[in-house]
Every structure is written in structure tokens, then in C-alpha cells.
Amino acid sequence: MRLHRNLVFATIDALSEIFNEGKYADKVIEKTLKRDKRWGSRDRSFIAETTYDIVRWKRLYAEIAEVKEPFSRQNLFRLFAVWATLRGIKLPDWKQLEETPTRRIKGKFDSLSKIRKYRESIPDWLDETGVKELGEKKWEKEIHALNEQAPVIIRTNTLKTTKEALQKQLADEEIFTRPIKNHPEALVLEERANVFKTQAFKDGFFEVQDASSQLVAHFLDVQPGMRVVDTCAGAGGKTLHLAALMENKGQIVALDIYGNKLKELKRRARRAGAHNIDPRAIDNNKVIKKLKGSADRVLIDAPCSGLGVLSRNPDAKWKLQPEFIETLKQTQSEILEQYSKILKPGGKMVYATCSVLPSENQDQVEKFLNSEAGKDFKKVKDEKILSSETGYDGFYMALLEKSN
Known part of the structure; x- marks a missing residue:
């Protein structure tokens, strides 16, 4: 070379x-x-x-x-x-x-x-944290997997096309993909390529989204016609997936504290042909209060350390500090307590992170269930996704149900 x-x-x-x-x-x-x-x-x-x-x-x-x-x-x-x-x-x-x-x-x-x-x-503190939370053997495998280059994975936008039709269209543009087992809309690229230049992308036929992240919307068990609140929507990767699963029927209230991210979501929703999304910036407490007890489903894609996505964001390990993770855990607890109030009796809620640390994941859920705010909730199921076991991002998701 x-x-x-x-x-x-x-x-x-x-x-x-x-x-x-x-x-x-x-x-x-x-x-x-x-x-x-x-x-x-x-x-x-x-x-x-x-x-x-x-x-x-x-x-x-x-x-x-x-x-x-x-x-x-x-x-x-x-x-x-x-x-x-x-x-x-x-x-x-x-x-x-x-x-x-x-x-x-x-x-x-x-x-x-x-x-x-x-x-x-990796920094010393991160190595020590990983061992403490996952144990020597598991951490060894996980951090090794998180240093591998992440594959490029796309999610078919079923509002506009099918996975098979998308695969064929991309092949015509000389981008070859294969499906992923147990991921209904996912295609993984056989070779890295700039997919954003394709006509299929410009027409809104797909979004780039990791396979693990694509499981979250399915986990929430949404149905067309429901009222769903995505509380930390960001630029809307999971919001758009929810819109497709709901076949554009019903309403998705997309909340975020950053208005510029919601602007990006609006742009992406237009391209995807998703019409049932209502973006609202959280600029004061009233925004949450108005939604109290109104949602059939609530998604809390909580801010987290992002340790499950180091393969695509390798600079994060140099920017992260242990004190910041402690602050994040406090934020996660507060968000769970506050946003859980949006759910109707009988409704379901998913708490998700792209972290592999139990202290950000199952420990937060247990803490919430044992608190006053979580007394009417029960855990239906949870899933811990490790990069070392799947080859995709590390993720956690828990499905909670509120009693009638």
C-alpha cells in the first residue's frame, strides 16, 4: 500500500x-x-x-x-x-x-x-468499572468485541417498501446486503459503502440503525391507533420505527430537551413518510404534566454512558469520566420516576439504554420498582444484549406494565 x-x-x-x-x-x-x-x-x-x-x-x-x-x-x-x-x-x-x-x-x-x-x-477506571460490573471473564470478551469495527446495518422503512424490495433496489445500485435472523426489518451491508448517496435513501426507504437498537420498538409492543410517547426521542431513530410499526395510525408524541434534534426528526419524518409524529420540546415541566396518565405506551430511551456503542463511537471512551456516569445514573432515576407518570393504567413502558453496565440497566429498573413511583408497575421481561454475543451494539431493554 x-x-x-x-x-x-x-x-x-x-x-x-x-x-x-x-x-x-x-x-x-x-x-x-x-x-x-x-x-x-x-x-x-x-x-x-x-x-x-x-x-x-x-x-x-x-x-x-x-x-x-x-x-x-x-x-x-x-x-x-x-x-x-x-x-x-x-x-x-x-x-x-x-x-x-x-x-x-x-x-x-x-x-x-x-x-x-x-x-x-482503555482508561484504567473503565477497565476497573467493567470488571466490577460484569466480572473479569465477561468484561474481557465484551471490551474486545466493542473494539471491533461496527457493521453498517439499515432498517427497512415498511411505510414505503418491503425488505425484499429494498434489498433488490440496493443491489441495483451495487450495494449488497443480507437479512439478519430475528430482526424483521434489518439488512446488513456485505461491504461498507456510503448508503446516504443511494436513491433508496433519498426516497426514504430505509434508515441506518443498528440491529440491537431495532429491537426496542418491537419490545414496546405497539399497535396501530395507540397513543405512544417517546420521551427521549432525539433525532428519532426509534420514533420513526414506531411510526412504521403503527402503520401511521394513532399518535406518537416525540419529546426531547433539545429542540434542534426534534428539527432533524421532522426532516427525517418527512423523508420517511411518517405522518403520526408530534414533536414537542421539553422546555418546562408543564409539557410532562399535560401528558400525565394519557399514553398507552411510553418509551424511555434513557441518556446513558453509551458503553454499548463504543465500536461506532471509539472516542467516547476518552471523553467519558467516572463522575459523569454517576451523574447519569441520577438522571436515569429521575427520568424513570417523572416519565412513568405519563402512562395510563394498564399501559406498558420500555426503559432502554445503549450501555452494558448493570448499574445503568437492571439495577435502575429494580430501584424504580421498589420506589413509591414504581409501586403500581411490574417487570414483564427484560433483555441484556452484549456485543460479544451478537456482534451488534450492547443494549438493555426492560418492559414494565402498570396495573389497572
């Missing part, structure tokens, strides 16, 4: 923004890829995948390269040299890559790979 100077320099610039300025990797990469119109799909995928790789393995590479944050430009080139050497890529004789001790890199990699926090490239 021959390294092209402008692609390597673009990667270094992106890494500088992510590591030194604390910017989000996905946003930085999106912006970087627009820098040169002449870049083809192979060039773009080199920048995106190399940047994500170095972000994912930051701790391991920094230890091998003997560099510390904040990284100077020279040190970012050293991280790049480690990445290239470990992939067997011959380094060009640029002055930025001078004196790269390739033999030492491989030796250090072998010795550091014996220690999990370096091998899986």
Missing part, C-alpha cells in the same frame, strides 16, 4: 482536532472528507478508517510511541507511524516520519498486548 501525503496530512489534522481540541470524531471526519472534491471513495475511506483506528487504539499507540497528550504534530505522526508499522505498511521517507524504529514498535506491541488496559486501549 502506497501512502499519499495529502491523505496522511488530512488524517493528522483530524486527529489533532479530536485529541487536542476535544471535538467529536464523527463530526471532524465528516468535515475533513469535504476538504478535497477530487478524493474518491477509496481516499475517503482511508482517512475515515485510519482516523477511527488511531482514535480507537490511542492509549496503546501512545504507549508504544512514548508520547503523551496533548500531542504535538510530530507526536501525531509518531502515532501514525505505529499504526502503519503494525499493519505492515512501508513508511515513506518523509521528514515527519524520520527515525521510526519499526523493530522496537513490534516488540513493544507484543509486550503491551499482555496487559488488557493496553491491549484493548
Whole structure:
């Protein structure tokens, strides 16, 4: 593989923004890829995948390269040299890559790979938390799986097409997919590709959504004609799925504290042909009070650590702090207590997170059921999805029912 100077320099610039300025990797990469119109799909995928790789393995590479944050430009080139050497890529004789001790890199990699926090490239506190919550064996497997590159999975929009028709249409656009067992609307791409450029996407025939996330709307057991409240709707991945399952009948009240996310939801709903969604920003307590006891179904897709989705957001492990997780748990408890009041007697509610930590998941549900706010609720079932067992995102969902 021959390294092209402008692609390597673009990667270094992106890494500088992510590591030194604390910017989000996905946003930085999106912006970087627009820098040169002449870049083809192979060039773009080199920048995106190399940047994500170095972000994912930051701790391991920094230890091998003997560099510390904040990284100077020279040190970012050293991280790049480690990445290239470990992939067997011959380094060009640029002055930025001078004196790269390739033999030492491989030796250090072998010795550091014996220690999990370096091998899986994670902060000490995260390794300790994982062991404490999941146990040594389970955590070992899970963090290894979360370091794998996530597959691209799409959800068929059944308001507009069928899975079989979508598969055929994408094949006509040279994007090949296969179905996933027990995931009725899911298709996984056989090779990574920019699906947003396809006509099928522009026509609203699918959304990009991980297989685990696609299980949540089904778990809520919605029916056409119901009144459903999605309390943390965000940009609406699960809201749109609910609309399709309800065949556009009934009403989905989509709540979020961020109005800009709801604007994005409106845009996506238009493209998807979803007409039964009513977005409402939570700008004061009255919004929740007005909905008290009015919903047949309530979805609480709670804010969480996101540890189940590290394979697609590798920079999250460097941004997360243990104190933030403690604050999140408090928020999760408050949300459960407050939003559960929206449910009608006899209604059902799902509490879901994209975390693998029991303290954010089943422990929160148990705490709620043992509280005054949860005294009329019972747990019908729950599901713990581990990346190491499925190959998809780590997720948790619990279905609760309110007595009549």
C-alpha cells in the first residue's frame, strides 16, 4: 500500500482536532472528507478508517510511541507511524516520519498486548468499572468485541417498501446486503459503502440503525391507533420505527430537551413518510404534566454512558469520566420516576439504554420498582444484549406494565 501525503496530512489534522481540541470524531471526519472534491471513495475511506483506528487504539499507540497528550504534530505522526508499522505498511521517507524504529514498535506491541488496559486501549477506571460490573471473564470478551469495527446495518422503512424490495433496489445500485435472523426489518451491508448517496435513501426507504437498537420498538409492543410517547426521542431513530410499526395510525408524541434534534426528526419524518409524529420540546415541566396518565405506551430511551456503542463511537471512551456516569445514573432515576407518570393504567413502558453496565440497566429498573413511583408497575421481561454475543451494539431493554 502506497501512502499519499495529502491523505496522511488530512488524517493528522483530524486527529489533532479530536485529541487536542476535544471535538467529536464523527463530526471532524465528516468535515475533513469535504476538504478535497477530487478524493474518491477509496481516499475517503482511508482517512475515515485510519482516523477511527488511531482514535480507537490511542492509549496503546501512545504507549508504544512514548508520547503523551496533548500531542504535538510530530507526536501525531509518531502515532501514525505505529499504526502503519503494525499493519505492515512501508513508511515513506518523509521528514515527519524520520527515525521510526519499526523493530522496537513490534516488540513493544507484543509486550503491551499482555496487559488488557493496553491491549484493548482503555482508561484504567473503565477497565476497573467493567470488571466490577460484569466480572473479569465477561468484561474481557465484551471490551474486545466493542473494539471491533461496527457493521453498517439499515432498517427497512415498511411505510414505503418491503425488505425484499429494498434489498433488490440496493443491489441495483451495487450495494449488497443480507437479512439478519430475528430482526424483521434489518439488512446488513456485505461491504461498507456510503448508503446516504443511494436513491433508496433519498426516497426514504430505509434508515441506518443498528440491529440491537431495532429491537426496542418491537419490545414496546405497539399497535396501530395507540397513543405512544417517546420521551427521549432525539433525532428519532426509534420514533420513526414506531411510526412504521403503527402503520401511521394513532399518535406518537416525540419529546426531547433539545429542540434542534426534534428539527432533524421532522426532516427525517418527512423523508420517511411518517405522518403520526408530534414533536414537542421539553422546555418546562408543564409539557410532562399535560401528558400525565394519557399514553398507552411510553418509551424511555434513557441518556446513558453509551458503553454499548463504543465500536461506532471509539472516542467516547476518552471523553467519558467516572463522575459523569454517576451523574447519569441520577438522571436515569429521575427520568424513570417523572416519565412513568405519563402512562395510563394498564399501559406498558420500555426503559432502554445503549450501555452494558448493570448499574445503568437492571439495577435502575429494580430501584424504580421498589420506589413509591414504581409501586403500581411490574417487570414483564427484560433483555441484556452484549456485543460479544451478537456482534451488534450492547443494549438493555426492560418492559414494565402498570396495573389497572
